[in-house]
Amino acid sequence: MSLEPQSLASRTAAAVDAEPWMAIAFLAASVVGVAAFVTVLGLVLIYAERKIAAHFQCRVGPYRVGPHGTLQAVADAIKLLLKEDVVPAGADRLLHILAPVLSFAGMVLCIVALPLGPHAQVVDLDIGVLYVAAVAGLGVIGILLGGWSSHNKWSLLGAMRAGAQIISYELSAMLALLVAVLFSGTLQLSGIVLAQQEGWWIWRAHGAGVVAFALFVVAGTAEINRTPFDLAEGESELTAGFHTEYSGLRFAFFFLAEFLNLFVVAAMVTTLFLGGWMPLHIGQWAAWNAAMDLLPPGLWFAGKAAAVVFLLMWFRWTFPRLRVDQLMRLEWKVLLPIGFANLFFAAGLVVSGWYFFPTDAAPTAPLPAPAGWPSDGAAP
Amino acid sequence: MTAPAPTTLRARLDATPWASPLGTQEYFVNMGPQHPSTHGVLRLVLKLDGETVREVVPVLGYIHRGIEKICEHSNYRQLVHLTDRMDYLSALANNWAVTRVVEKAAGLETNGRIEAIRTLVTELQRIHSHQLWWGVFGMDLGAFTPFFYGFRDREILTDVFERTIGGRLTLNYIQPGGVMHDIHPEFVRDVKAFMAVFRPRLDEYEALLSENVIVQERLRGVGVLSAADAVALGATGPVLRASGVAHDLRKAEPYGLYGQVQFDVPIGSRGDCWDRYAVRMCEMRQSLRIVDQLIDHIPEGKHFLVKPAAKIKVQPGVWYSHLETARGVLGAMLVSTGGEAPYRVHLRTPNFNNLWTVTAMAPGGRVGDLVAILSSLDLVVPDIDR
Numbered sequence: 001m002s003l004e005p006q007s008l009a010s011r012t013a014a015a016v017d018a019e020p021w022m023a024i025a026f027l028a029a030s031v032v033g034v035a036a037f038v039t040v041l042g043l044v045l046i047y048a049e050r051k052i053a054a055h056f057q058c059r060v061g062p063y064r065v066g067p068h069g070t071l072q073a074v075a076d077a078i079k080l081l082l083k084e085d086v087v088p089a090g091a092d093r094l095l096h097i098l099a100p101v102l103s104f105a106g107m108v109l110c111i112v113a114l115p116l117g118p119h120a121q122v123v124d125l126d127i128g129v130l131y132v133a134a135v136a137g138l139g140v141i142g143i144l145l146g147g148w149s150s151h152n153k154w155s156l157l158g159a160m161r162a163g164a165q166i167i168s169y170e171l172s173a174m175l176a177l178l179v180a181v182l183f184s185g186t187l188q189l190s191g192i193v194l195a196q197q198e199g200w201w202i203w204r205a206h207g208a209g210v211v212a213f214a215l216f217v218v219a220g221t222a223e224i225n226r227t228p229f230d231l232a233e234g235e236s237e238l239t240a241g242f243h244t245e246y247s248g249l250r251f252a253f254f255f256l257a258e259f260l261n262l263f264v265v266a267a268m269v270t271t272l273f274l275g276g277w278m279p280l281h282i283g284q285w286a287a288w289n290a291a292m293d294l295l296p297p298g299l300w301f302a303g304k305a306a307a308v309v310f311l312l313m314w315f316r317w318t319f320p321r322l323r324v325d326q327l328m329r330l331e332w333k334v335l336l337p338i339g340f341a342n343l344f345f346a347a348g349l350v351v352s353g354w355y356f357f358p359t360d361a362a363p364t365a366p367l368p369a370p371a372g373w374p375s376d377g378a379a380p
Numbered sequence: 381m382t383a384p385a386p387t388t389l390r391a392r393l394d395a396t397p398w399a400s401p402l403g404t405q406e407y408f409v410n411m412g413p414q415h416p417s418t419h420g421v422l423r424l425v426l427k428l429d430g431e432t433v434r435e436v437v438p439v440l441g442y443i444h445r446g447i448e449k450i451c452e453h454s455n456y457r458q459l460v461h462l463t464d465r466m467d468y469l470s471a472l473a474n475n476w477a478v479t480r481v482v483e484k485a486a487g488l489e490t491n492g493r494i495e496a497i498r499t500l501v502t503e504l505q506r507i508h509s510h511q512l513w514w515g516v517f518g519m520d521l522g523a524f525t526p527f528f529y530g531f532r533d534r535e536i537l538t539d540v541f542e543r544t545i546g547g548r549l550t551l552n553y554i555q556p557g558g559v560m561h562d563i564h565p566e567f568v569r570d571v572k573a574f575m576a577v578f579r580p581r582l583d584e585y586e587a588l589l590s591e592n593v594i595v596q597e598r599l600r601g602v603g604v605l606s607a608a609d610a611v612a613l614g615a616t617g618p619v620l621r622a623s624g625v626a627h628d629l630r631k632a633e634p635y636g637l638y639g640q641v642q643f644d645v646p647i648g649s650r651g652d653c654w655d656r657y658a659v660r661m662c663e664m665r666q667s668l669r670i671v672d673q674l675i676d677h678i679p680e681g682k683h684f685l686v687k688p689a690a691k692i693k694v695q696p697g698v699w700y701s702h703l704e705t706a707r708g709v710l711g712a713m714l715v716s717t718g719g720e721a722p723y724r725v726h727l728r729t730p731n732f733n734n735l736w737t738v739t740a741m742a743p744g745g746r747v748g749d750l751v752a753i754l755s756s757l758d759l760v761v762p763d764i765d766r
Binding site for chain 2: 053056057058059153154157160161227228230231234235236237238239317318319320321322323324325326
């Protein structure tokens, strides 16, 4: 099997003239695939969180519905579907209904760009990193609108906290992402994975990778509002924060978006610092690399993403919550300076080529001119 | 001529002058009567400026059951049974407080076994209560796991109580003239087994919460209560001791067998949330120490010295007695005009006074601080309203 990445969108585009039926099939596969993936992954993550939390807390967790409670998440989903969907009196009806959809849409838009395997990517954008960082921001609009439109002061407090928090931590997350972008020399997510053919950035980058990894895990946890940064919900402080007034299906959308955002962060960490679907290759050690290739790339990706998800769940069930001013202090006075210093350090490493198995192609070679542009690079 | 004192809650909150440097508006939020962090039907009206708390006004009465009034229609034996429902986490100490004042008034005798059992079970319940507080404290700070750890270990002790007493929460055990049942034959073994399990678990508690940097950040320097304020507001128990006042009735006016055992009274130095946390953690270890000294030395004897059918009669007069529950000083005052029922009963409950310290501590802090402060006071709301 070739490891040359090929996204579903590019296959559709390639087939559209010669085999229109194949193009339609690829298109349908993308849509159905994403919908099924989002649903199943949501259920798996909810089950995993409940089970893992239970075992951290000396209990067994869901056990009655299905073998070992595996169908509990399905039962929960059915319950939420059947529940009355209340829009509080005095709420801004349109925004109240729109908010969870926005949160959910932001998450799905992220997922379509993620390379889950060499052939399991819906759209492989040239600016994948930028795109994911940008559409992830849709989530915060959903949260802000949800809190604002609920006509509840606790919700509003939660929404304002979330707004300040997510926007601040996006800076650190971007600075951490840029380190991997610098080393890979591309913003394309599949390109970043391919650039880790000789080793993952977390260990190949002489410290800069580890620091960026840690920064991104912290900032990512904050971006998806999980403990210790779950101030937007802050159950003991704000009852349920921005989604206090949500029930039924609309609550389910927020809930699902929250869980799948967890996957998005884990997938980004995996792609940028842990080699994505790339097996654990070390330089040119052919025998070792061949042994590692025995496991299919999809499994590598799933394993790494699951490990990061577990790490984030471990955080959640161990740490208490920060206070709102401490949260801001951590970002602006600690993480951001570290992020900038790390970025400059990484830039130095890339320029000097002083990291494991440096590739001479990426940073110094001139960028290829976009298709249709004259070869001297000037705009037409 | 000064303006008349504002009477309504609204007027009172509006009357507090405040000029915001940012030109922001203040707003009111009702924290409770349904709110996860008030641990019961307590309502706090908050005046907020963004996230900053400007004023807190507690509003009471949501769970007032008129316990003191009902006491006027009960005979001296029946008084005890209602006290379980005040501070339900220290039911035994409540029983004992009322029992002591009745025994004092009626001149009832006890023996060494009764006093030893009372001291033991009350001290075990102090641990029991602090275990629950520790779990809930973690949860209020945003960490769910401590809650389950606390309840897991609390369950062992609840089972110990159940074996001897029959009840698990409203224990109803200490009576004028003795204790309801003699201890279970396995009581001593069970308690020793509990202590063997709980000692390492206490270290685990410290590792999970006390040593966590976020916990320390959240607690240190937050909700500072000066010793003068604590005394002026009538705070007692760990809240008072955390402010540096070494007042513990177990030491100051020893009752039961507290005069015969060795233990230390932990005190704080700054009176912040961290000190209140640390004082309770130390108290659990001290309680274990007390239980350790008593458990092998329960004297032989009868566990109940008053005939079950005998009516307790009290001469006319006023009696007062108090003791140290897990939350502070519980005082019981009895006014008798003779006969089988008291004329008036007043219970001075620790949570009522401790609650009021929040009005001194919370202003200037954040909403998150308010939750930490409330939790560090370890309030039990039915004890506030009675």
